[in-house]
């Protein structure tokens with residue numbers, strides 16, 4: 061259906077994107093998470109095939125050379141990519157895909173999936189972002205430094221997106237994103253087939 065809008069979400073690391081995506085998936089079974097492929101090592105608690113497909117640098121290069129990625133990028137020193145077969149898997153399951161990609165991924169997907177809604181999640185401040193990364197206790201000091209260093213560069217790219225959501229209170233951020241997705245599905249351009257069909261049917265059989 062045309063008004064099933066694919067969702068693309070980006071955020072500086074630590075802004076709360078994974079937390080929010082988990083909530084979106086839990087509350088709307090029509091959504092399916094596009095599991096990316098990465099060379100990053102799994103964090104504690106992450107699950108192969110749920111959070112990422114974890115592969116070696118060599119295997120990533122092979123997939124890249126074979127043209128198996130819809131898009132890919134080096135982010136914070138590791139490779140990440142959306143495999144074409146992952147997108148096919150979601151389509152076969154009848155799911156509305158939700159993509160978690162960085163800025164470069166967003167630029168690429170804008171070309172390949174132009175009808176998606178592009179949402180940027182930002183923290184209330186960079187100080188709070190730093191605190192969240194530290195409290196999460198999943199990244200080394202070095203990784204936190206890299207991620208904070210990249211955050212400002214990423215924030216400067218906010219114009220790439222259709223919606224900007226500040227993740228201050230998690231609940232409000234989830235509702236804001238759900239509202240954006242819903243509003244997007246009612247855009248006139250997505251509803252023209254529906255309305256035109258009614259008009260066409262009633263040209264032949266006017267009521268009254």
Ligand code: ADP
Nearest residue numbers: 073074075076077078079192196227228229230
């Ligand atoms: P990302 O996926 O964007 O890197 P996470 O979802 O892992 O970020 O969130 C980073 C940390 O901040 C986690 O420990 C998470 O529990 C916490 N967090 C997320 N959203 C909020 C919020 N609104 N208020 C306080 N802490 C939050």
Ligand code: 5GP
Nearest residue numbers: 073096132133135140141142160161162165
């Ligand atoms: P993390 O290591 O914190 O899970 O993710 C680091 C960054 O990589 C995040 O900005 C995330 O959005 C991005 N990322 C995850 N998967 C992909 C992907 O498939 N493609 C691109 N371009 N970026 C991704």
